[in-house]
Amino acid sequence: MGGDNAPGIVIAGAEIARERFPHVRFIFYGDERRIKPMLSKLEALSECSEIHHTDVSVTAEDKPGQALRNGRESSMRLAINAVKEGNASAIVSAGNTGALMALAKFVLITLPGIDRPAIASFFPTLRSESVMLDLGANVSCDSENLVQFALMGNVFARTVLGVNNPTMGLLNVGSEEMKGNDAVREASAILKLNKLPGHFLGFIEGHDITKGTADVIVTDGFSGNVALKAIEGTVKLYSHFLRQSFKASLLARIGYLLSRPALRALKYRLDPRRYNGAILMGLNGVCVKSHGGTDSFGFANAISVAIDMVTNGTIEKMQHDFASLKHPPSASDISND
Amino acid sequence: MGGDNAPGIVIAGAEIARERFPHVRFIFYGDERRIKPMLSKLEALSECSEIHHTDVSVTAEDKPGQALRNGRESSMRLAINAVKEGNASAIVSAGNTGALMALAKFVLITLPGIDRPAIASFFPTLRSESVMLDLGANVSCDSENLVQFALMGNVFARTVLGVNNPTMGLLNVGSEEMKGNDAVREASAILKLNKLPGHFLGFIEGHDITKGTADVIVTDGFSGNVALKAIEGTVKLYSHFLRQSFKASLLARIGYLLSRPALRALKYRLDPRRYNGAILMGLNGVCVKSHGGTDSFGFANAISVAIDMVTNGTIEKMQHDFASLKHPPSASDISND
Numbered sequence: 001m002g003g004d005n006a007p008g009i010v011i012a013g014a015e016i017a018r019e020r021f022p023h024v025r026f027i028f029y030g031d032e033r034r035i036k037p038m039l040s041k042l043e044a045l046s047e048c049s050e051i052h053h054t055d056v057s058v059t060a061e062d063k064p065g066q067a068l069r070n071g072r073e074s075s076m077r078l079a080i081n082a083v084k085e086g087n088a089s090a091i092v093s094a095g096n097t098g099a100l101m102a103l104a105k106f107v108l109i110t111l112p113g114i115d116r117p118a119i120a121s122f123f124p125t126l127r128s129e130s131v132m133l134d135l136g137a138n139v140s141c142d143s144e145n146l147v148q149f150a151l152m153g154n155v156f157a158r159t160v161l162g163v164n165n166p167t168m169g170l171l172n173v174g175s176e177e178m179k180g181n182d183a184v185r186e187a188s189a190i191l192k193l194n195k196l197p198g199h200f201l202g203f204i205e206g207h208d209i210t211k212g213t214a215d216v217i218v219t220d221g222f223s224g225n226v227a228l229k230a231i232e233g234t235v236k237l238y239s240h241f242l243r244q245s246f247k248a249s250l251l252a253r254i255g256y257l258l259s260r261p262a263l264r265a266l267k268y269r270l271d272p273r274r275y276n277g278a279i280l281m282g283l284n285g286v287c288v289k290s291h292g293g294t295d296s297f298g299f300a301n302a303i304s305v306a307i308d309m310v311t312n313g314t315i316e317k318m319q320h321d322f323a324s325l326k327h328p329p330s331a332s333d334i335s336n337d
Numbered sequence: 338m339g340g341d342n343a344p345g346i347v348i349a350g351a352e353i354a355r356e357r358f359p360h361v362r363f364i365f366y367g368d369e370r371r372i373k374p375m376l377s378k379l380e381a382l383s384e385c386s387e388i389h390h391t392d393v394s395v396t397a398e399d400k401p402g403q404a405l406r407n408g409r410e411s412s413m414r415l416a417i418n419a420v421k422e423g424n425a426s427a428i429v430s431a432g433n434t435g436a437l438m439a440l441a442k443f444v445l446i447t448l449p450g451i452d453r454p455a456i457a458s459f460f461p462t463l464r465s466e467s468v469m470l471d472l473g474a475n476v477s478c479d480s481e482n483l484v485q486f487a488l489m490g491n492v493f494a495r496t497v498l499g500v501n502n503p504t505m506g507l508l509n510v511g512s513e514e515m516k517g518n519d520a521v522r523e524a525s526a527i528l529k530l531n532k533l534p535g536h537f538l539g540f541i542e543g544h545d546i547t548k549g550t551a552d553v554i555v556t557d558g559f560s561g562n563v564a565l566k567a568i569e570g571t572v573k574l575y576s577h578f579l580r581q582s583f584k585a586s587l588l589a590r591i592g593y594l595l596s597r598p599a600l601r602a603l604k605y606r607l608d609p610r611r612y613n614g615a616i617l618m619g620l621n622g623v624c625v626k627s628h629g630g631t632d633s634f635g636f637a638n639a640i641s642v643a644i645d646m647v648t649n650g651t652i653e654k655m656q657h658d659f660a661s662l663k664h665p666p667s668a669s670d671i672s673n674d
Contacts, residue, residue, distance in 0.1 A: 063515075126574055136510045139518045173473045173562040178400075181476045181559065206566025210574040222518065223563045225510040226556070229543025230564040234571035237463055237547040241606055242579070245599040252599035259592030262582040269578055 001030040001057035001075045002095020003292040010094065011038045013290075013299025015045045020300070021307050027052055027088055029075035054078055058099045060292070067099035068106060076100060080107045083285040090286035090306035092277075094299060100289055101137055101280060108285040111315070113322035116141075117282035118149050118221070119289070120156060121228065123275045127212030131156050133281060136225035143186035146170065146218055147329050148322075150191055152281045153216035154198040155321055159312035160305070161215065169204030169214030171223060179203060183220070189334040196329060197321055235270055277302030279309070284319075286310055338367040338394035338412045339432020340629040347431065348375045350627075350636025352382045357637070358644050364389055364425055366412035391415055395436045397629070404436035405443060413437060417444045420622040427623035427643035429614075431636060437626055438474055438617060445622040448652070450659035453478075454619035455486050455558070456626070457493060458565065460612045464549030468493050470618060473562035480523035483507065483555055484666050485659075487528055489618045490553035491535040492658055496649035497642070498552065506541030506551030508560060516540060520557070526671040533666060534658055572607050614639030616646065621656075623647055 001007060007030055014026050025048045028035050032053035039046050056074040058067045071077045076095055082088035084107050093100050101117065110117055118134035133149050134141065141149075150168045157166035170188050172180040177188070180203065191200040204213050209227060219227070246256035256263070268274070272291070276298035280287040286309045290302035309315070338344060344367055351363050362385045365372050369390035376383050393411045395404045408414045413432050419425035421444050430437050438454070447454055455471035470486050471478065478486075487505045494503035507525050509517040514525070517540065528537040541550050546564060556564070583593035593600070605611070609628070613635035617624040623646045627639035646652070 124574075126577055139510060139516075171563055173476060173559055179476075206563040206568075207570035207573070209567050210570040219563070222510055223560050226508055226543040226560045227563050227567040230546050230567045231543075231571045233544035233547040234568045235575060236544070237461075238572060238575040238607070240463055241603050245603040246596060248599040248602065252596045255592040255594070255596030255599070257592070258595065259583060259589045262585040262589035262592070265585060266578050266582040270575070 002060075002093050003290065003294070004094075005295070006094060007031070007035050008038060009294065009296045009299050011035065011042070011045070012296030013303060014049070015042050016296060016300035017303040017307070018045050018048060020304060024307060025049065027079070027082060029054060029079040029082075030057060031055065052078060052082075058096050060096050062096055062099050064098040064102035067096065068102050071099070071103065077103050077107070080104050080285075080287070083287070084108055089310045090288065092288045092290060092299075092303050092306050094290040094292050094294065094302075097136075097289055100287070104280050104283055104285070104287045108283040108287065110282050111284050111319050111322055113325065114148050114152070114282040116145055116148075117280055118152065119278050120153060120281045121275065121278045122156075122161060123210075123228075123231070124269060125210050125212030129161055130209070130212055130215055130217055131161060132209065132217040132219065132224055132228065134219065134221040134224050135228050135278060136221045137280075138221040140222065141183055141220040143183050143190060144330050146183060146187035146220070147190050147196075148282070150187075150198070150200070150216060150218045151196060151321060152318060153218060155314060155318040156279065156281065156309075157215045159314040159317055160308045163215045165199055166215035167199045167201050167213075168216040168218060169201045169208060171209075171217055171219035171227070172203035172205065175203045175205065186331050186334065187218075190329050190331065193329070193333055196325070232272060235272075239267075273298035274301060277305035279305065282318075284315065286315060339397075339430050340627065340631070341431075342632070343431060344368070344372050345375060346631065346633045346636050348372065348379070348382070349633030350640060351386070352379050353633055353637035354640040354644070355382050355385060357641060361644060362386065364416070364419060366391060366416040366419075367394060368392065389415060389419075395433050397433050399433055399436050401435040401439035404433065405439050408436070408440065414440050414444070417441050417622075417624070420624070421445055426647045427625065429625045429627060429636075429640050429643050431627040431629050431631065431639075434473075434626055437624070441617050441620055441622070441624045445620040445624065447619050448621050448656050448659055450662065451485050451489065451619040453482055453485075454617055455489065456615050457490060457618045458612065458615045459493075459498060460547075460565075460568070461606060462547050462549030466498055467546070467549055467552055467554055468498060469546065469554040469556065469561055469565065471556065471558040471561050472565050472615060473558045474617075475558040477559065478520060478557040480520050480527060481667050483520060483524035483557070484527050484533075485619070487524075487535070487537070487553060487555045488533060488658060489655060490555060492651060492655040493616065493618065493646075494552045496651040496654055497645045500552045502536055503552035504536045504538050504550075505553040505555060506538045506545060508546075508554055508556035508564070509540035509542065512540045512542065523668050523671065524555075527666050527668065530666070530670055533662070569609060572609075576604075610635035611638060614642035616642065619655075621652065623652060
């Protein structure tokens, strides 16, 4: 029931995902009176779906605390409960991010060794694709949070992006050791001890994000959120300037017509709907947040991320990786060095 | 003597600036044996220039502390001294940023009411141009630093960008009041008291930077640095994808040839050299940092920023604005509210 166009785009998105993954089954949590008429028009989807009715839904305005206290029968809460109880393998929601994080954290709980969940997302780079976290769940982070994010991102890059030995970079204002704040310097020192899985590159900078310098970009939720939105804004700025350029002269208009198929491919390449689906990472369950304003194609991609995580055992591998650390990496490790 | 191609691009940049501003005089601080042969080839520039010889120069590797202790005869230090002593109206350097900040702060001192200088830069947006600060001088900032940055940026927008009543936005992870860390929430509360010059919009987000939502974008040096570099990286990513698209088919290649003049205009519009010149803001003197890897055109633009600041009295207006505040805006103001 969440997002700007629910439940329409959720059902239409599931229909697209069903075509991609014919073995998947869906449970729609929400208002049956609105869901049923839409679903009944899609025969194949109806056959692999059920509706779990509830009158309550979390609104975009609800504070996380409100959603926690009052939302026990909300569609969001019931869907998360289904993951907890093993009735569903994953939850995908286009609803209120803060509420989703609060409810998922409360119900699913973080995996052992992980103090705080992070929001992660992947996007295109000059090289291929990278995953960045945290994107806004934690506005301030200490070094141990950052180290855990690096390990979480590492598992995601291996299991979903298919990178064998992912590189990890810590976002900073420069690449030299003395740069940055205490948290990033300490996190870098811990990650350099090299007892951890993955290949740590050290500090990377803002331009390295889209350059693809690292498969996993680790940062606090404040900088990560600002950086991701700045990147999205810049793609919009460039697209706008490009459209204006093609209107600048008759020749340019003709040039545009000739290049249109190629430019469509470019648009597709940078289409944010293709990268829709932020992962609430570190929880004992797959929870994917779709952009609230997306369409059915975007929502289908968020579903696909969830399916990829389930199919590739992201949670199990994360659990394994964190359990196999002799002790959780912490600031005390560096002083022993 | 600083940057990747000194003193060549510095002298060639001054020549371009001289054509734009024929009344300006130049003093080149550095190795006369290298500067003189280059300068003597440019007659008009030679006539309005002098060389102040010194054998010492700050290197890219020098730590700020080293530059402070050992660099008393360095070209950078002597050039800053010239501003302090009134022998020059501004200094422009393509050298070591940390050293420049440390020396400029030590010699020129911050203006009364300003605790910490910030690095500021302006860039194109969907609407026009905006200035953002801090871009890396202060990796962590308290609310009072942020408020001072807002007022500094406000003066810059008025005097250099020519905006009458600049809008100011505080970068955050969301627009709601409860979002973010203590520093941004407190800074927002102080700026909302509305006793300060300029029009405060409240919180803005990463995508607002290039959208041009605010004339002045205020943030701490960590997020600002990451955001600016992420934007630069995204422009590169888009340009690269665009070039690849035009090579995708014969039709696209022809389309490219026809649109080339329009695309050149686009390239010019986003050319980082046009926005070269970061301002060390809050000091009692004009100090502009050029990108170390720029060319003569880029360096000329950094010189132009310095000239604009001098011509439009940015420092004097900043001094006036901060002096006219009854008392420096601080966190204690909000508790009285």
